[in-house]
Amino acid sequence: xxxxxxxxxxxxxxxxxxxxxxxxxxxxxxxxxxxxxxxxxxxxxxxxxxxxxxxxxxxxxxxxxxxxxxxxxxxxxxxxxxxxxxxxxxxxxxxxxxxxxxxxxxxxxxxxxxxxxxxxxxxxxxxxxxxxxxxxxxxxxxxxxxxxxxxxxxxxxxxxxxxxxxxxxxxxxxxxxxxxxxxxxxxxxxxxxxxxxxxxxxxxxxxxxxxxxxxxxxxxxxxxxxxxxxxxxxxxxxxxxxxxxxxxxxxxxxxxxxxxxxxxxxxxxxxxxxxxxxxxxxxxxxxxxxxxxxxxxxxxxxxxxxxxxxxxxxxxxxxxxxxxxxxxxxxxxxxxxxxxxxxxxxx
Amino acid sequence: xxxxxxxxxxxxxxxxxxxxxxxxxxxxxxxxxxxxxxxxxxxxxxxxxxxxxxxxxxxxxxxxxxxxxxxxxxxxxxxxxxxxxxxxxxxxxxxxxxxxxxxxxxxxxxxxxxxxxxxxxxxxxxxxxxxxxxxxxxxxxxxxxxxxxxxxxxxxxxxxxxxxxxxxxxxxxxxxxxxxxxxxxxxxxxxxxxxxxxxxxxxxxxxxxxxxxxxxxxxxxxxxxxxxxxxxxxxxxxxxxxxxxxxxxxxxxxxxxxxxxxxxxxxxxxxxxxxxxxxxxxxxxxxxxxxxxxxxxxxxxxxxxxxxxxxxxxxxxxxxxxxxxxxxxxxxxxxxxxxxxxxxxxx
DNA sequence: TGTGTATATGTTATCGATAACATATAGAGT
DNA sequence: ACTCTATATGTTATCGATAACATATACACA
Numbered sequence: 001x002x003x004x005x006x007x008x009x010x011x012x013x014x015x016x017x018x019x020x021x022x023x024x025x026x027x028x029x030x031x032x033x034x035x036x037x038x039x040x041x042x043x044x045x046x047x048x049x050x051x052x053x054x055x056x057x058x059x060x061x062x063x064x065x066x067x068x069x070x071x072x073x074x075x076x077x078x079x080x081x082x083x084x085x086x087x088x089x090x091x092x093x094x095x096x097x098x099x100x101x102x103x104x105x106x107x108x109x110x111x112x113x114x115x116x117x118x119x120x121x122x123x124x125x126x127x128x129x130x131x132x133x134x135x136x137x138x139x140x141x142x143x144x145x146x147x148x149x150x151x152x153x154x155x156x157x158x159x160x161x162x163x164x165x166x167x168x169x170x171x172x173x174x175x176x177x178x179x180x181x182x183x184x185x186x187x188x189x190x191x192x193x194x195x196x197x198x199x200x201x202x203x204x205x206x207x208x209x210x211x212x213x214x215x216x217x218x219x220x221x222x223x224x225x226x227x228x229x230x231x232x233x234x235x236x237x238x239x240x241x242x243x244x245x246x247x248x249x250x251x252x253x254x255x256x257x258x259x260x261x262x263x264x265x266x267x268x269x270x271x272x273x274x275x276x277x278x279x280x281x282x283x284x285x286x287x288x289x290x291x292x293x294x295x296x297x298x299x300x301x302x303x304x305x306x307x308x309x310x311x312x313x314x315x316x317x318x319x320x321x322x323x324x325x326x327x328x329x330x331x332x333x334x335x336x337x338x339x340x341x342x343x344x345x346x347x
Numbered sequence: 348x349x350x351x352x353x354x355x356x357x358x359x360x361x362x363x364x365x366x367x368x369x370x371x372x373x374x375x376x377x378x379x380x381x382x383x384x385x386x387x388x389x390x391x392x393x394x395x396x397x398x399x400x401x402x403x404x405x406x407x408x409x410x411x412x413x414x415x416x417x418x419x420x421x422x423x424x425x426x427x428x429x430x431x432x433x434x435x436x437x438x439x440x441x442x443x444x445x446x447x448x449x450x451x452x453x454x455x456x457x458x459x460x461x462x463x464x465x466x467x468x469x470x471x472x473x474x475x476x477x478x479x480x481x482x483x484x485x486x487x488x489x490x491x492x493x494x495x496x497x498x499x500x501x502x503x504x505x506x507x508x509x510x511x512x513x514x515x516x517x518x519x520x521x522x523x524x525x526x527x528x529x530x531x532x533x534x535x536x537x538x539x540x541x542x543x544x545x546x547x548x549x550x551x552x553x554x555x556x557x558x559x560x561x562x563x564x565x566x567x568x569x570x571x572x573x574x575x576x577x578x579x580x581x582x583x584x585x586x587x588x589x590x591x592x593x594x595x596x597x598x599x600x601x602x603x604x605x606x607x608x609x610x611x612x613x614x615x616x617x618x619x620x621x622x623x624x625x626x627x628x629x630x631x632x633x634x635x636x637x638x639x640x641x642x643x644x645x646x647x648x649x650x651x652x653x654x655x656x657x658x659x660x661x662x663x664x665x666x667x668x669x670x671x672x673x674x675x676x677x678x679x680x681x682x683x684x685x686x687x688x689x690x691x692x693x694x
Numbered sequence: 695t696g697t698g699t700a701t702a703t704g705t706t707a708t709c710g711a712t713a714a715c716a717t718a719t720a721g722a723g724t
Numbered sequence: 725a726c727t728c729t730a731t732a733t734g735t736t737a738t739c740g741a742t743a744a745c746a747t748a749t750a751c752a753c754a
Contacts, residue, residue: 009493011710022734027712035731054492057469058414059710062405062739077424077431078651084424084431091452100466103450105438119447122404145401146356233638262638269640291580291609291635293616304425358740369704374742382701406740409709697754705746716735723728 010053019047030055061124070094070314071120073104073113074131080231080259081287082303086131086152089307097315099126110135121145127314131307133157148317150310154200161317161328163310167200167284170299170334171207172214174254174282177297177336179215182344183252183280186212187223189239189264190256191230201230201256204284208254222246230256236263244271251345252280258288261296261341276343286337295339302332357400366394377402408471417441417661418467420451420460421478427578427606428634429650433478433499436654444662446473457482468492474661478654480504495664497657501547508664508675510657514547514631517646517681518554519561521601521629524644524683526562529691530599530627533559534570536586536611537603538577548577548603551631555601569593577603583610591618598692599627605635608643608688623690633684642686649679 012023012030019026021040028034029044036044047053061067072090074083091101102125104116113134120128121142128142132154139157142149149160178186188208193201205226212219225243228235236255240263243250255261261283268275275281275294283289286300313328359370359377366373368387375381376391383391394400408414419437421430438448449472451463460481467475467489474495480486486504489496496507525533535555540548552573559566572590575582583602587610590597602608608630615622622628622641630636633647660675 012712013710023711024713024735025733028733031712035733037732040732052491054465054468056409056471056710058405058409058471059739060712062403062409062709062741063711063713065739067405077435078428081425081428081431084428087450088424088452091450095451095462095466100449100451100470102447103434103438104442104447105435115442118401119442121401123447124403124405144399259638262640265640266642288635288638291606291638293609293612293640295613359742360740370741371705371743372703375703378742382703384702387702403740406709407742409711409739410741410743412709695754697752699752700750702749703747705744706742707744708742709740712736712738714735714737717733719730719732721728721730724726 009056010051011056012053015044015047015051015053018051019044067124067126068099069102069123069125070099070311071102071104071116071123071125071128072131073106073116073120073128073133075134076105076107080257080285082285082301083131085287085303086307086310089304089309090129090311091307092304093308093311093315099311099315106134108134110138113138114141117142117145121147126318129310129314131310148314150314152306152310159327161313162330163306163313164329164331165200165301165306166331166333167203167299168207168210170284170301170336171204171254172211173207173334173336174284174297174299175208175211176215177338177342178252178254178280178282179211179217181252181280181342184217185223185247185250185252186217186219187225187243187247187250187253188219188255189225189228189236189243189253189260191228192226204256220247223250228256228260231259233259233263233266236260237267238263240264240267241271250279252282252342254282254284256284258283258285258292258296258298261298262288262292265292265296275341277346280342280345282336282342289337289339292341294341297339297342298337300335300337302335305332356403357398358403359400362391362394362398362400365398366391414471414473415446416449416470416472417446417658418449418451418463418470418472418475419478420453420463420467420475420480422455422481423452427604427632429632429648430478432634432650433654433657436651436656437476437658438654439651440655440658440662446658446662453481455481457485461485461488464489468494473665476657476661478657495661497661499653499657506674508660509677510653510660511676511678512547512648512653513678513680514550514646515554515557517631517648517683518551518601519558520554520681520683521631521644521646522555522558523562524685524689525599525601525627525629526558526564528599528627528689531564531692532570532594532597532599533564533566534572534590534594534597534600535566535602536572536575536583536590536600536607538575539573551603567594570597575603575607578606580606580610580613583607584614585610587611587614588618597626599629599689601629601631603631605630605632605639605643605645608645609635609639612639612643622688624693627689627692629683629689636684636686639688641688644686644689645684647682647684649682652679 016023016026106113127148129150131152133156136157283298289296289298363370363373453460475489476497478499479501480503483504630643630645636643636645
C-alpha cells in the first residue's frame with residue numbers, strides 16, 4: 001500500500017526529508033555508527049520502513065571504492081556439474097559476507113575468458129575466481145588490474161591464490177580399493193597432457209601408476225588408454241570396447257571422470273555385461289555417479305567445498321589488503337565413495 | 348611493460364591528460380559519437396591502448412541510471428542441471444548485448460529468494476529472471492521496484508513476463524510414442540499438486556491421461572503413483588518397485604524427470620530387468636538421459652533456449668520501456684528424444 | 695563583409711552515498 | 725564561571741563518467 005510510483009526510486013535524501021534529518025543521519029542509522037539519539041533513530045527507521053527504501057549500492061560502491069562483488073569465470077556450466085557445484089559454494093560464502101557474484105561462462109575459449117576478465121574489471125569486481133583458468137595471460141591481466149585472483153583446480157599462472165584438489169591421493173585410494181578387493185588386472189581410461197606433472201590429468205594417472213607399483217603390480221600398456229577426451233561420454237564407450245578387445249581379462253577399471261564412466265556403463269550394457277560382476281568400475285568427480293546403474297563407486301571432488309574455499313580465500317585477501325599477504329594456497333582432499341560398481345573379481 | 352602501479356586504476360581524466368584533451372573528448376572517442384578530428388581520435392586511442400584504460404562501469408551506471416545488469420534468481424544449481432542450462436542461456440544472450448548477470452541461489456526458500464530480490468534491487472539490476480519463482484510476494488516486490496521481471500516455467504504471480512514450456516504436449520507425445528510402439532499398460536510416476544492445472548507437474552500428468560484417453564486406453568489407478576518427490580532418485584527407485592508389486596504386467600513407464608528415471612533404472616538393475624526389453628521407460632528433462640544405461644528416451648526441455656528467451660524478453664522490455672508494452676508471454680516446445688529405453692513390448 | 699552551419703573541443707552540474715569536517719548543546723569537572 | 729568532552733546533527737567535497745551546454749574555428753554562400 002505504501003508506495004505507488006514505480007519509476008521513481010527513493011534516495012537517501014528522500015528518506016532524510018521524510019524524517020526531517022540530513023542524509024548523514026540517515027547514513028548513521030543505516031550503518032549503525034556514530035551518534036544518533038534514540039528519538040531520531042526511531043523516526044528514521046520508521047521513514048525507511050514505511051517508504052521501502054533500498055540503498056543504492058552502485059552509488060555506495062563508487063564512493064567507497066568497494067563494490068563487494070566477486071567475479072566467477074568458469075569453463076562451462078554444462079554439462080559437467082563440477083562447475084555448478086563450485087559456483088554454489090562460491091555464492092554461499094560470498095552472500096554470507098555481503099558480497100555478490102557475477103558469472104561468466106568462458107566456453108573453453110581463451111578469447112572469451114579474456115572478455116570476461118575485462119568485463120569484470122570494468123564492473124570493478126574486487127576479485128576473480130577462475131574455475132578453471134585457461135590462459136595465463138588472462139590471469140595476469142586480472143592481477144595487473146589489482147584484483148585478488150583465485151585459480152581453482154588447474155592453475156596456469158604462478159602468482160595468485162589457488163585452491164587445488166588432491167587428485168593424486170584420490171586416484172591412489174581408488175586403485176588401492178580395487179587391489180584390496182583382489183583385482184590385479186586394472187585398466188585406466190583417461191588422458192595425459194604434456195607439461196607439468198602437476199596437471200590434474202597427469203596426477204590421476206600418476207596415482208594409478210604409483211598405486212599399482214606400490215602393490216608390486218605392473219601396469220600393462222594394453223590396460224591403459226590415454227588419448228581420450230575425458231569429459232565425453234562417447235570416449236568412455238569407445239574406451240571400454242577398445243580395452244576389452246586388447247585384453248578381455250581386465251577385471252577392473254579406473255575411469256577419469258563420471259561422464260566417461262557413464263559411457264563405460266553404456267558399453268557394458270550393450271555387451272550385456274554387468275558391473276561389478278563382470279568388471280568393477282571406479283569413476284572420478286561424484287557428479288553423475290549417484291545416478292548411474294549401478295550407483296558408481298567414485299572419487300568425490302568436494303565441489304561445493306572447493307567453491308567455498310575459493311570465495312573465502314578471495315575475501316580473506318580482500319579484508320587484509322594492507323597486510324600484503326603472500327598468496328594463499330589450499331589443497332582439498334578427495335574422498336573415495338564406495339557404491340555398488342566395485343566388488344571382488346569373479347575369477 | 349606499460350603500467351606498473353596496480354593499486355591505482357586509471358580514470359578517464361588520466362587518459363584525457365595523457366592525450367592532451369578533455370574527458371568529454373575521450374568519451375566521444377570511446378562511444379564513437381559526436382565530432383572528433385581524425386588526429387585527436389588517434390591520439391586518444393593511442394593513450395587508451397598504451398595505458399590499458401578500462402572504463403569504470405560503476406560510475407557510468409550511476410550517471411546513466413542504467414547498470415546493464417540482470418539478476419538471475421534460481422532455485423538451486425544442484426543437482427538438477429535444468430537450472431544450469433537456463434543460466435547458460437541467460438548469460439549467452441545477456442553478454443551478447445552487453446549486459447552482465449548476477450546469480451542468486453534461492454535454495455528453495457522463500458526467505459532466501461526475498462533476500463535475493465532485495466540484494467538485486469540494491470545493486471540496481473534492471474531485470475530479474477526467476478527460474479523458478481517461489482513466492483508471489485517476492486515477484487511483486489521486484490515489480491514494485493520498477494524492474495522488468497520474467498518468470499520461468501512455474502509462474503506464481505500474474506503480472507509479469509513469462510517463459511513457459513509446453514509440458515502437456517511433451518507428455519502427450521511421450522505417451523503417443525509408447526502407444527505407437529504397441530504398449531497399452533503404461534504407468535506414470537510423478538506428483539500432482541493441488542492448485543492450478545497449469546502447474547508443470549499437473550500438465551505432465553494431464554498429458555499422460557489425455558494421451559491414453561485419446562487412444563481409448565483406460566489408465567488404471569494401480570499404474571499411477573502421484574505422491575513422489577519428482578527430483579529424488581530414491582523416489583524413482585521406490586516407485587518402480589512399488590509399481591511392479593501392484594501390477595507386474597506394466598510394459599512401459601512415463602517418469603516425471605530424468606532423475607526419477609535414473610532411480611527406476613537402478614531398481615531395474617537390481618531386479619536384473621532390462622530396459623527396453625522388460626519395460627520401456629521415458630523420462631522428462633533431457634538432463635541425465637544421455638548418461639544413463641541404456642540412453643534414456645526423454646522429453647527434452649530446451650533449457651538453454653528457455654534461458655535465452657527469458658533474457659531476450661527482459662532485454663526487449665528494457666529497450667522499449669517508454670512504450671509500456673504489455674507483458675510478454677512465450678511458450679517453448681518440448682521435444683521427444685527417442686533413444687534406447689523404448690521399444691515394442693515383449694508380449 | 696556578414697551570416698549561418700558543420701566541425702571540434704572544453705566546462706560543469708549531476709547521478710546517490712559518504713567521509714571528513716563543522717557546528718551546537720548539555721553536562722561534568724575544576 | 726570556564727573549560728572540556730560526550731553527544732547529536734548538519735554541510736560539503738568527492739568517487740568517475742556523462743549529458744547538456746558553451747565556446748571556437750573554418751568555410752560556404754549570399
